[in-house]
Amino acid sequence: MMAASKKMLDQEPSEIEMLLPFHAAGTLNARDARRVEEALAGDSGLALQYAVIREEYAETIGLNESLGAPSARAMQKLFAAIDAEPVRKPSLSVSLSARVSEFFARLSPRTLAWSASVGAVALLLQAGVIGAVLMKNQTASFQTASLSMNEPSSGPITRDLGVSAAPPRALVRFAPEARIADITALLDNYQASIIDGAKGGMFRLQFKAMGKDEAANLLKKLQGEKIVSLAVATP
């Protein structure tokens, strides 16, 4: 096999050499990754260069991680600036919800087929919206999972609404024509969060703690929603 690595400094790098850093970072497509693997297997010079790249890769991560994190001042400044933005009706917090919902809705086509993969993304996006809205609107303590868009996901949303009774849950299937914005609004209206999904197109929703009768009424109301095709109580 022809050596892919270049021995002379003044020579132009080969295509494979230039792909090595991306291979180390795992960002090549399958075809290019295979090409690089094959070249590495047959070229010791290239393999040596790859070892050097792995070292650079590790130290670059170490260097960036050592930079620490910004102080709370940055966040205070940001939200002070947002608060200073022109007032929107009906209220800033609702407007925040609407804007973020709109933002998320643009991540995918207006009408979404609720396949498992799309649903998984939607789960994270809606969880993020709910977290943001709750932060603005509620005084009870809570925690939100990290928001992820086209990124690896983190754990599910959890929150403590300050009520001791177990919160009711429901398995819900949304209508195929439901948009993320619609679902976000529904979750907002019901003060619900998605805690699991989408297995077989079903999402597990959790509502605020309430009595049995109230929970039964809520479920009935939910079943009557236009964008809900199925809603059943679940532990």
Add this chain to the structure above:
Amino acid sequence: MQVLYGRHHVRVFRFGLRLVRDEQIAEDLISEVFLDVWRQAGKFEGRSAVTTWLLAITRFKALSALRRRKDVGLDDETANAIEDTSDDPEVVVQKKDTGEALRKCLTALSREHREIVDLVYYHEKSVEEVAEIVGIPENTVKTRLFYARRKLAELLKAAGIERGWP
């Protein structure tokens, strides 16, 4: 917005800090970036990852901040001289810490080389994403990174470290 901020602000801060080399300015960048996101959320078309979008905004803001700093007479080299109080690579080598010397040389790269190395290695961006963030052709992304790495090797060699490449 809080969730979005919580998820990405450290990444934005670190990318900004590596470009402007000033913590205060890097912190200011964060609020500028996320305020832009707040104002322009409707323009996000979802064709790329949110981090790609955020890093592109961060880069734009960082370059603007650097231009402002030059306007007041504090150029990149001067800034380097001010902040660079730790050991230089040669001293680090004497301490037999190759990893530390490598980090030192990564810091000594030019702004263009720093950003491409960080985007590929730390932010794990693909060729296409780096091209989008930096606003250069994909082939230029690959060649620029190659020459950034070669410059890094030169700096290490000058510091007495031979790694067998190039």
